[in-house]
Amino acid sequence: MPSYTGPVEDFQFLFDDFLDLDAWPDLPSLQGVDSDIFGAVLSEAARFCESVLQPLNAPGDETGCQLAGDRVTTPSGFREAYRTYTENGWPGLTTSPEFGGQGMPHFMGIALSEMITAANTSWGMYPALAHGAWELIHQHGSEQQKQTWLPKMVSGEWTGTMNLTEPHCGTDLGLVRTRAERSDDGRYRISGSKIWISAGEHDLADNIVHLVLARTPDAPEGTKGLSLFIVPKFLLDENGELGERNGVRCAGLDHKMGIRASATCEMVYEQAVGDLIGEEGKGLNLMFTMMNGARLGTGIQGLGLASVAYQNAVTFARERLQGRSLDGAKHPDKPADPIIVHPDVRRMLMTSKAFIEGARALAVYTALQLDIEHHHPDAERREQAGHWVALMTPIIKAYFTDMGFEVTSLAMQVHGGAGYIVDTGVEQYLRDARISMIYEGTNGIQALDLVGRKLVAANGDTVRSFFDRCQTLLEECADEPEMTEFSQALAEAVERLKRTTAAVYAAMASNPLEAGAASTGYLRLFALTAMAWAWTGQVQAVRRARSAGRVSHSFAQAKIETARYFMQRMLPESLGLVDCILAGGSTLMALDADDFR
């Protein structure tokens, strides 16, 4: 059975040395916190994930959720774990103190999310959806709606969901048919069917606050006719306490390849009472607020699953004795050497480690930008940070989840035949990881978002927010000869990306199909370049930290060697991507639909 240890040391290094928090004295979420507090919270979060959530992971996969009538039962232990989670105040970790939250910085929320998902991805879906719903109401709800819903969502007594998909529409939400009719009391009656609703029904919380995309009777067709509604499982009475059961119920649970302990529900709305959030016809815009957070969170699922799968692959590779090192036995006293002596096993482990630690750096940095975007007093700082977040959201969602799947598959490969056996437990990681490439907008949609929207957004300022930071880092490295091997690789990668960006931009201008032809390769190319930036920055940071005695020599050395591995053996993937992108889309569109045989 797998085990899990939260990567506290790595997070602490990133917070203390990579993020350069001293540069942000005016950021509200950094007031009153320091390295010691981060350390204490990280350790506490790790302990909860390791000792409470992780042991429930494999049993939860085996049991799954059960539907009886319209009630959903989560696997044994899930309720108790959720109670512990709420009692310890985790749901409010990063939410605003105004409604009872602790107002910690978002990068701390990222750390918590990564560890939760590594320990138990299915369980983590319930609080994740709740947090998304909280975020949406917090940003777009009326004052009264906020007062009504947020405190109990922050405390974890109530959870939330996001109801978008219908049987005939997933990506294309313009086709939504669920109807919302306004009644005389100003409230709406919602009717329709939604599918694939995560945490749509369960037994963890007293109420579930559904955010539902629906169409008002006289609304125009397409996405402009969509409005967003708060539709609770239980209506509230005049005191804000639970009242009548609302006309929404779970009509089915999906049997899925993975995340089996996450209830994926078919929801039926029959004249359910709902309240409009924001204005009619603006539903999709508001929903995107929630989806952007959810997309980052989904990316973190890829990272978390990669991390736990990698840890178990390392343990196996250290213990499994098989064959001898190619340059002679390393442990002649044993019947065979541990397989970690084999370069090809190390290739799998190093690829995993280089992804995980690079991605983690990129994630916490992006989370800091999220805090700056939302809370910094200076408008220009907010705007700059916003560009970075907008740019990195599709990249983190798609690249992290693609790699999450790749790394869980590598972990299985390190395990050999044992990896394919259910009892070993690593195959669950692969199955759980696969969904993250699909939901919250398929990775193809993320790539289109990057090329079709982000490339052209804000007159190019969005993309420049990345190139400018690369430039800054390269200038900082110019005086440090020991940074040259990294900064040079980064500089080349940036040049390559710039050239390719210009080419894609030009191709799109003459033929819109070229955006779709380039998109997936271009996102991967951008992600590799962003990882090169994150690794260069980490080497810079770890050298600083080592000089100051904040990290051990072996930690620093491993960081630097892993950076070197990334630059030498993973970054070259970009070369082929550039050629593939520059080839353009003519060969994609050449066949008639009937010729695909």
Next chain:
Amino acid sequence: MPSYTGPVEDFQFLFDDFLDLDAWPDLPSLQGVDSDIFGAVLSEAARFCESVLQPLNAPGDETGCQLAGDRVTTPSGFREAYRTYTENGWPGLTTSPEFGGQGMPHFMGIALSEMITAANTSWGMYPALAHGAWELIHQHGSEQQKQTWLPKMVSGEWTGTMNLTEPHCGTDLGLVRTRAERSDDGRYRISGSKIWISAGEHDLADNIVHLVLARTPDAPEGTKGLSLFIVPKFLLDENGELGERNGVRCAGLDHKMGIRASATCEMVYEQAVGDLIGEEGKGLNLMFTMMNGARLGTGIQGLGLASVAYQNAVTFARERLQGRSLDGAKHPDKPADPIIVHPDVRRMLMTSKAFIEGARALAVYTALQLDIEHHHPDAERREQAGHWVALMTPIIKAYFTDMGFEVTSLAMQVHGGAGYIVDTGVEQYLRDARISMIYEGTNGIQALDLVGRKLVAANGDTVRSFFDRCQTLLEECADEPEMTEFSQALAEAVERLKRTTAAVYAAMASNPLEAGAASTGYLRLFALTAMAWAWTGQVQAVRRARSAGRVSHSFAQAKIETARYFMQRMLPESLGLVDCILAGGSTLMALDADDFR
């Protein structure tokens, strides 16, 4: 639920036009067969797979195999399907007429295997293992052993297995502990435990002929002490009829991620009676005969699963309406366009198609070489063909199964959320495909075989067998201007591979660890180059076939466009591989085992 159609037209094209069978008038397996016979057999095989095996695939996955006592029950319908299979003579399709086989060429066996695995991978494991055991006894058994066992294996009345792995040894067979003691009657008594034995016990056949690797009491340690034994489930009486139950039984069934209807057995041998094949101490060499065939067969599993997953992705992409084409609605009369209009969906379909058809060409060509190697009257021809087979075996095993997994994952991605739901049926393909990267020697082991053995084999003649054929093809293309775009891409790829080969060769000479550092990337690079060869050859062949009126214009055009897609958008992956390989292994070996955190 998925559907399946055997790719009869593509096979027929390959046999008629790509293989150039007229060049082999002396090959026994080509006597008395022609294009019409191929067509008839292909159609019959396709019909059996489509109508008998495919409907059992999803139900078999759900039920799995059941163990009660030491008896294994296969899923409902498996027995009847197996009976139909044997009644129609399929087990003997390519086996020698001497023992009741039909002696058809191996490429016909490849076609049958691909279609069986596409229709029902789990079911296909039983005859596949039987065929492997047949092959081993046929090549290495004594005349008496052949007369005893082969006829009933050809008829399908008896099946076979390969018993290698033990709990503490998979890759490293030198650690095998199962013991074989010679008794006075000249027979042996086998005792020990084997795990992960496919088709080790089941209810399809009357007897199971286990081929067991074991160690004689006074044998040296390591692989040189291994011998191979025939250990049947039922001993035979003096008339060759089923007699006493032998001391071998199934003690457990593994619960696996996929191929759940394939019985993966823990086998216990307690003083089981066995007969030595070949000499004592030569067991592993003999087993390799079987493993090479099994490795090609495993590669074909990747191809078959890719093929069926792709077919279903195409159907879904043609039917699912979602969004509008980036250059304007293609079906304004419908609520949305079918997703096959989107370039990124086409990227997934074209990548799948280009892999499948390129791999199929490479597979049938290699199968023809197998016939030449085994049966051609001319020794030099046999030797040449043997080099090709030796070289391509690890490439086909590893690249086809890596891509089988990638393509089944792409098929899921095309399906979006529906792909993750069990009822849709595509997630089974992904789960079933994953094992093929592990068993019959992990893909890492295949890569080491390529770099460590095949690169240096026969003074380089093994590798030259590929480069020489590329050279021949390039010379043939020199006079055809319409071939230039393909031949030029192939020529560049060959140059790149030659340069990298030389560099790897040099690096290995100074440090054996460099073989392992280069291996996986090098195998992929070689595979892409081999695919470029196969695609160039297919374009040449389809142009010929079109001129002769043997294929439709649309078939030829699709073939040529797919070749173009491969060259422009898949072959460039080589560029990054070369850089990664040339970076060498220092970054792989830099960390201490303890620094993997």
